[in-house]
Amino acid sequence: MQSGFTFKEPITIGTHDGVFHADEALACYLLQKIPQLKNAKIIRTRDPNVLDKCTILVDVGDIYDPKRHRYDHHHRDFTHTLCSIRPEYPNKKIIKLSSAGLIYAHFGKEIISQILSNSKLTKGDFKLVYLHVYEDIVEELDGIDNGIKQCKAGTVFRIHTNVSNRVDKLNPYWNSSTAVNIQELFYKAMELVGKEFEEAVLYRANVWLPARHLVKESIEKRFDVHKTGEIIELANRCPWKEHLRTLEKELRIIGKIKFAIFQDCTGEWRVQGVPDGRNCRVLLRDDWKGFRHEELSKKSGILHCTFVHADGFIGGNLYRDGVLEMAKRSLNYHKKMKQQQQNKFKSKKLNDNREHLKKLNLSN
Incomplete structure (x- = not known):
């Protein structure tokens, strides 16, 4: 399953520097799962002159324009949800997309096809896997990055071990005196959240979906x-x-x-x-x-x-x-x-x- 896009070499993926979060870490990881982008260089900066020259931008630039491969969600008039980009999922119209959700909406099907290259899913099964992978990990990152409350009322306790919190803790501590390579830390964040994503895909395709078929057969x-x-x-x-x-x-x-x-x-x-x-x-x-x-x-x-x-x-x-x-x-x-x-x-x-x-x- 191909996205239909072609990219001129050399390919660069631009995102913001400074403190990183799970959404742009996953966005960058997902882009590099596309065969043509696997060796794309990731540039972290806020310099507009450098960003303008990047092939793809995620989570920076204040522009959402898929034709130009600009995938930011921070500007005031941005209202896209998964449903507005993928109308075949009409129930996904509440949670506004982050950079992770944008990349998933545009490239997710191709990326899942790469991960499941040895699997033969029907069109209906593939649609289910795509939806549930979004719900398993991407939707959570979208909601957290956009500040959407999980519960309408107050919570009794907080969860500190979700993937967003674990990515946040990879950032240099404010009071650390040790010199660190923040680019390397960002790569660790990409690896962490990317592993979670791939596990979600494999679970849905290889564990969850066969159970659904088994239950459906028992009903029939x-x-x-x-x-x-x-x-x-x-x-x-x-x-x-x-x-x-x-x-x-x-x-x-x-x-x-x-x-x-x-x-x-x-x-x-x-x-x-x-x-x-x-x-x-x-x-x-x-x-x-x-x-x-x-x-x-x-x-x-x-x-x-x-x-x-x-x-x-x-x-x-x-x-x-x-x-x-x-x-x-x-x-x-x-x-x-x-x-x-x-x-x-x-x-x-x-x-x-x-x-x-x-x-x-x-x-x-």
Whole structure:
């Protein structure tokens, strides 16, 4: 995937000198990931005569003009978000871009393609990876550099170990008497934030995305597991809850799935209720909660049970058929309890109406 830009040699990337931050460090790192720019010289200065001669400027110059490769975000009329440059991401219209976000918006797809050169992603998968890498690291740098508050109300504590803080601490200390090469420190900052970026790309493509495919497949096959479609079976243990929420929304089946069954790392099987906020949509049976092994098997009538958590959100069995039966019986139990509650409510309402009519007759 090519950006469509060509650059005349020698290529130079200009940014400001003095105190450096994570956004321009990442911007410079990303630019050097583009094959034609990998040997580009980085010039740190505020001298306008020097900057004017640079091939690309980031985070300096008070100009945003991609045709001239000027990528600053500090001028008053700058309002761009990822959505305004990449309309295919309409929800990304709140956080104003920093120099990192600008370079990512214009060159991110080519850069990700370079990092994932051995991966074959579909167009849809690539779009997802691009969005989530932005959310994982670039959006954070955009928000911090533009002074956007993470929370509307006050925070209980502050985080001092994020990548922006770690980059800031690479700057020379104000009271240090030791001579330092600030250009070398800037290169360290580029390496630090660049490593975080590449790890985010590789995680999304190689760990997160396969889990999404696995969960989607389990949703598509849910009626093979149980006729109601309320139980999914994961072919492999993986992080599934976030994917299930997202995919339910995409497939317009929000709230339909109640349990997930899967084999854990020990070879035993688990049944877990699908979270819905702080609670689960359906829990395992109330009369099983807190019991284990033979006592649980005797109480449930299901062989080889290992446990049910005291809160009822997860349980275990040595075998697949066991956890599937635990899920089925819990579904039936809660449907029966719900029906009983509805019948009780209807009966109470009917009795109330009768009493009301009786009182009316007596008054007449």
